[in-house]
Amino acid sequence: MSVEWIEQVLQLTVQMGTVYLLASLGEIYAERSGVLNLGLEGTMIMGAATSFIFSLAYGHFAAIIMSIIVGALMGFILSILVVDMKLNQVIVGLALTMLGIGLSGFITFPEIRKNLLLRLNPYLPQEILATQQSEKLPEIPIPLLSDIPILGKMFFSHNILVYFSLIASLIMWFILFKTSIGLTIRSVGENPSMADSLGVNVYLVRRVTVILSGAFASLAGAYFFIGFHPFWREEVTAGRGFIALALVILATWNPLRAILGAYLFGGVETFQYRLQLFGLGAQSPYFLAMLPYIVTIITLIIISTESIKKRLGAPASLGIPYSREE
Amino acid sequence: MERIKENRIFCRKFSRREFLGVTKAAAVGGIVAAGVVGGVAGYLAGTSAAPPATVTRTVTTTQAGAEITKTITATVPAAKKLKVGYVYVGPVGDYGWSYGHDRGRRWADEKFGVNQVESTYIESVPEAEVAGAITSLVEKGCQLIITTSFGFMDPTAEAAEKYPDRYFVHISGYKSGAAGNAPNNMSAAFAEFYQLYYLNGLAAGAVTETGVVGYVGAYPIPEVVRHINAFVLGANYAYKKRTGKNIKAHVSWIFEWVAPEKARSAAIALIEEKNCDVLAFTEDTPAVLQVAEEYQKKGKKVWSFSHYSDMREYGPTAHLTGQIANWGPIYLDFYRMVATNSWQTVDIWSRIGDYMPYRWRLPAENSTAGKPEGTVYLAPLNPVIPSQWQLEIKKRYEEMKELIFEPFSVEGNLGEPIRDQAGEVRISSGERADHDMLWNMDWLVEYIEEPLPR
Known part of the structure; x- marks a missing residue:
């Protein structure tokens, strides 16, 4: 086990984990304000599809911006349904996931994709219209910092979205726990009627956090496609949105703990294939794959006790639509 | 009566x-x-x-x-189109297995005449729902129904029993009237790759510098196992002839048919952990080839192959050769049988030579290896493969058209008996693998280091 080996494993772990980190960051805000966004998977896959099409048509920058917009739009739709119309969050969220899976498969179906691409940019050559892959986001190692042993490869030799995910989790942790905005969000998730009586616009807060969760989930999908493995297939995210949902619980609704959790999930995915080659895990590869879920279940059991729940600050009115008693 | x-x-x-x-x-x-x-x-x-x-x-x-003697030129009226229904396990929009079958369907339709056949398909059918899909195709009036996943086998056989006036073809299974375990209106067909994997192995052994080759496997089932064995036997043949040393081979399993991101992780693990510089794979996307191409761009020589489709565009530098399937000729054959009412139940493993226009071997210099023909054929050979090995690959390709050469025989292993990982001789001098051995293969050849997951 040389230093290079450790560096490489950690680098790949971070690359994989960033998918989960980005998706869970927005979801943490939504759940902190009391809304469960089960449409995460569908939003993520729409983000991947959007980034696929726009990176072919206009390049990476447009792909990232457009996927954020599409994600925010899906978050907006969800917010109308569950915040304003007060529909069941589980059902609407799952419906949004199905919509996302279906719609992403539809817009990327070869013929339809071709037409879409030609509308977006009529000068695209034939091979771009037919291809299933797009250019990968370039890696931008940060000078000096990337030369630090181990940490340099782990945190400072990545593409721009990985850096963004790390900075965003720091900022989002700060906002959530150290500012009045964060306090407002948490109070809305804790006791919305109390917050309302104190003059907080519960609906507005919830709508903003749900839009935010959509944008982040979509960005996670875009990262997964153009930043990790740029080859399109239907259902490309393969359930990773649901893993991100589990991760939110594992991280106990804390953006900093989400970093650790994301890298745990990412590390397991990276390690699985290496352990096989050491003669471990090849006999039962599913064992390794289930480890993060066991940790999640244990976390769930622990936080289900009332006292710990209070201490960790699990949002008390998560999943409960708020309506003013008038 | x-x-x-x-x-x-x-x-x-x-x-x-x-x-x-x-x-x-x-x-x-x-x-x-x-x-x-x-x-x-x-x-x-x-x-x-x-x-x-x-x-x-x-x-x-x-x-x-x-x-009959009066006019011979008229065509069949439109109302009498042949109706064919396909049941796919996956979506046709992506690059994988079902996409390959759909390409075969379009090929067969075109050759048969788009005015004479009306083919429909139902995609993404879960195994539990295949009986319903078949029934709806029957009700739609399809005379020929083709189901393209191993898990569809039993429901297809039951449907063949239930609808004796329709014809059924099941892909990748073992039940057919010909084999005696299904009604006579059911046939089994498959496009088999192990010969081409052996040729890939020859290419791998010819270019490897580390002497270590890798394989990203989907599931440890006989089909994949025989492809791995054929690949490794070929690699050993070429490498040992070049250097006198045995090849080393490693296998990483991803337990999915379509999972590009997993194939990526597994390929990187093989390259980094075990120093593999040629990677073959059974996964429906070009993920492994894309990884090899990324390494080539970084200046490390890593090679890979095409699988099912010509994937050269995903790895223009890293692409050595590969196996390509065209299901079309198989389907066209069944179309013709049903249309002319000359049905015969068959169990086909379409291999090199089958459905090819000229089924005799040519001199290696004139070989058709690397050109589209038949149902399974070799992708174009990368010029980095030394020319004497290109000739060797072409020679074997031509010999297999007549089934003169069999990879699973001592000739395929430099005259040595083929041993499994435990050292037990599986194929000794004068023997060659038969259908049952290929179909049930549950052992890995001795050059592979990881045990087979059981």
């Missing part, structure tokens, strides 16, 4: 007027003998449950003979 019963059904199902209408159309249209038989039988079979054999006999004896 049987005959009378059939005729009675026939009379009840068809009014005389309807029947006369059909025969009149045939007479007026003036159809070629085969056209009459196929078209009319097709039309009738499409509209009722009457056994087509009886109908055809009636028609040919009363009508076609008289009309």
Whole structure:
């Protein structure tokens, strides 16, 4: 086990984990304000599809911006349904996931994709219209910092979205726990009627956090496609949105703990294939794959006790639509 | 007795007027003998449950003979199109297995004549729902129903039992009338790659610098196991002949058919952990080839292959050669059987040589290796493969057209018996693998380091 080996494993772990980190960051805000966004998977896959099409048509920058917009739009739709119309969050969220899976498969179906691409940019050559892959986001190692042993490869030799995910989790942790905005969000998730009586616009807060969760989930999908493995297939995210949902619980609704959790999930995915080659895990590869879920279940059991729940600050009115008693 | 019963059904199902209408159309249209038989039988079979054999006999004896000599040029009327239904396990929009079958469907339709066949498909059918999919295709009037996943086998056999007037083809299974374990209106077919994997192995052994090759495997099932073994035997053949040393091989399993991101992780693990510099794979996307190309761009020589489709665009530098399948000729064959009412139940493993226009070996210099032909063929050879090995690959390709050379024989292993990982001789001098050994292969050859997951 040389230093290079450790560096490489950690680098790949971070690359994989960033998918989960980005998706869970927005979801943490939504759940902190009391809304469960089960449409995460569908939003993520729409983000991947959007980034696929726009990176072919206009390049990476447009792909990232457009996927954020599409994600925010899906978050907006969800917010109308569950915040304003007060529909069941589980059902609407799952419906949004199905919509996302279906719609992403539809817009990327070869013929339809071709037409879409030609509308977006009529000068695209034939091979771009037919291809299933797009250019990968370039890696931008940060000078000096990337030369630090181990940490340099782990945190400072990545593409721009990985850096963004790390900075965003720091900022989002700060906002959530150290500012009045964060306090407002948490109070809305804790006791919305109390917050309302104190003059907080519960609906507005919830709508903003749900839009935010959509944008982040979509960005996670875009990262997964153009930043990790740029080859399109239907259902490309393969359930990773649901893993991100589990991760939110594992991280106990804390953006900093989400970093650790994301890298745990990412590390397991990276390690699985290496352990096989050491003669471990090849006999039962599913064992390794289930480890993060066991940790999640244990976390769930622990936080289900009332006292710990209070201490960790699990949002008390998560999943409960708020309506003013008038 | 049987005959009378059939005729009675026939009379009840068809009014005389309807029947006369059909025969009149045939007479007026003036159809070629085969056209009459196929078209009319097709039309009738499409509209009722009457056994087509009886109908055809009636028609040919009363009508076609008289009309055949008059006009020969007319085509089958549009109403008498052959109807074919496909059931796919996955989506057709992506790059994988079902996409390959859909490409085969379009190929067969085009060759058969798009005016003469109407093919429909149902995609993304879960195994539990395949019986329903088949029924709806039957109700739609499909005479030929093709199901393209191993898990569809038993429901297809049951449907063949239930609808004796329709024809069924199941891909990648072992039940057929020919094999004796299904009704006679069911056939089994498969496009088999192990010979091509052996040729990939020769290419791998010819270019590897580290002497270590890797394989990203989907599931540890016999099909994948024999492909791995064939690949490693080929790599060992070339490498040992070059250097005198045995090849080393590593396998990483991803337990998915389509999972590019997992194949990526597994490929990187093989390259980084075990120093593999040639990677073969069983995964439906070009992920492994893309990884090899990324390494080439970084200046490390890593090679990979095409799988199912020509994937050169995903790794222009890293692409050595590969295996490509065209299911079209198999389907076209079944179309013709049903259309001409000459059905015969078969169990086909289409290999090199099958469905190719010229099924004799050519001199290696004139070999067709690397050109599209038949159902399974070799992708174009990368010029980085030394020319004497290109010739060797072409020679073997040509020999396999006549099945003179068999990878799973001592000739395929430099005259040495083929041993498994425990050192036990599996194939000794004078033997070659037969159907059952290939079909049930559950051992890995000795050059592979990881045990087979069980």
